Amino acid sequence: xxxxxxxxxxxxxxxxxxxxxxxxxxxxxxxxxxxxxxxxxxxxxxxxxxxxxxxxxxxxxxxxxxxxxxxxxxxxxxxxxxxxxxxxxxxxxxxxxxxxxxxx
Amino acid sequence: xxxxxxxxxxxxxxxxxxxxxxxxxxxxxxxxxxxxxxxxxxxxxxxxxxxxxxxxxxxxxxxxxxxxxxxxxxxxxxxxxxxxxxxxxxxxxxxxxxxxxxxxxxxxxxxxxxxxxxxxxxxxxxxxxxxxxxxxxxxxxxxxxxxxx
Numbered sequence: 686x687x688x689x690x691x692x693x694x695x696x697x698x699x700x701x702x703x704x705x706x707x708x709x710x711x712x713x714x715x716x717x718x719x720x721x722x723x724x725x726x727x728x729x730x731x732x733x734x735x736x737x738x739x740x741x742x743x744x745x746x747x748x749x750x751x752x753x754x755x756x757x758x759x760x761x762x763x764x765x766x767x768x769x770x771x772x773x774x775x776x777x778x779x780x781x782x783x784x785x786x787x788x789x
Numbered sequence: 790x791x792x793x794x795x796x797x798x799x800x801x802x803x804x805x806x807x808x809x810x811x812x813x814x815x816x817x818x819x820x821x822x823x824x825x826x827x828x829x830x831x832x833x834x835x836x837x838x839x840x841x842x843x844x845x846x847x848x849x850x851x852x853x854x855x856x857x858x859x860x861x862x863x864x865x866x867x868x869x870x871x872x873x874x875x876x877x878x879x880x881x882x883x884x885x886x887x888x889x890x891x892x893x894x895x896x897x898x899x900x901x902x903x904x905x906x907x908x909x910x911x912x913x914x915x916x917x918x919x920x921x922x923x924x925x926x927x928x929x930x931x932x933x934x935x936x937x938x
Contacts, residue, residue, distance in 0.1 A: 692885050692887060693880055693884050693885050695908070696880075696883070696884050696885045696886055763798075766798050766906060767798060767800075769828055770798060770800045770904060770906060771800060772824055772827075772828070773823060773824060773828060774800055774802050774902070774904060775802075776822045776823065776824055777802075777804075777814065777815060777822050777823075777902075778802050778803075778804050778902075779822065780814050780818065780821055780822035781804045781806040781810060781811045781814040781815070781900075782804060782805045782806050784806065784810055784813075784814050784818070785805065785806035785807065785810045788810065
C-alpha cells in the first residue's frame with residue numbers, strides 16, 4: 686500500500702515534532718534542533734526519512750539548506766486514504782445490499 | 790499551514806440492509822468485497838483476507854504461497870453496532886499507530902455506517918503502548934463502564 690511509507694514516517698513522535706517545526710515555513714536543521722530536545726544529526730536523520738516519504742522537500746538558499754513541508758506529499762497521502770476508503774466502502778455497500786436481497 | 794494528513798478521515802454511507810446483515814458482511818465476508826487486487830498487500834498473489842482468532846482477533850491477509858500479513862487487531866467488537874481495530878497493514882502497531890472505527894446505526898429500513906480512520910495524535914494513550922496492553926486496557930475500560938452503569 687503506497688501510503689504506508691508516509692504513515693510510517695509519521696508514526697514516530699519525534700519525526701512528527703520535526704514536521705511540526707516546519708508548519709510556519711522553511712527552516713534549517715540547526716533551527717529545528719534548537720527547539721527540540723534532539724541532536725542535530727538526529728534531526729537530519731528524521732528529515733531524511735520525511736523526505737524519502739515525500740513529506741518534506743529541501744532547497745539550498747545561499748549557504749543554508751532549508752527544509753519545508755511538501756504540501757503535495759501530504760495532499761497525496763490524504764487523497765489516497767480518502768479514495769481508498771471510499772472505494773472499499775462502496776464495494777462493501779454493494780455486497781451488503783446483495784446479501785440483504787438474498788435473505789429476503 | 791496545517792498538517793491536514795494527520796486529521797481523522799471520516800466516511801459515512803447508507804446501506805440498504807439491516808445493521809445485522811451489514812455487520813456480518815463487513816466482518817465475516819470481507820474477502821468477498823474488499824478490493825484486494827488493488828488495496829491488498831499481496832495484490833495478484835492474494836488468497837484472501839479475514840478476521841481470525843490468532844492470539845486475539847486480527848484482520849489477516851494471506852497469500853497463495855502461504856504468507857500472511859496482519860492488517861490490524863480488533864480492539865472492540867459489538868455485534869451489529871461497532872467495530873474498532875488498529876490499522877497498520879504490513880507494519881506493526883508501533884510503526885504505524887492508526888486505528889479504524891466503524892459504527893452501524895439503524896436508519897429507516899437500512900443502516901448508516903460511519904467509518905473513522907484516526908491518526909496517531911487522536912490515539913488514546915492506553916492504545917499507544919505495547920500491544921500486550923491493548924486487551925487489558927480495553928477490558929478495564931469496559932469493566933469501569935459496567936461498574937458505573
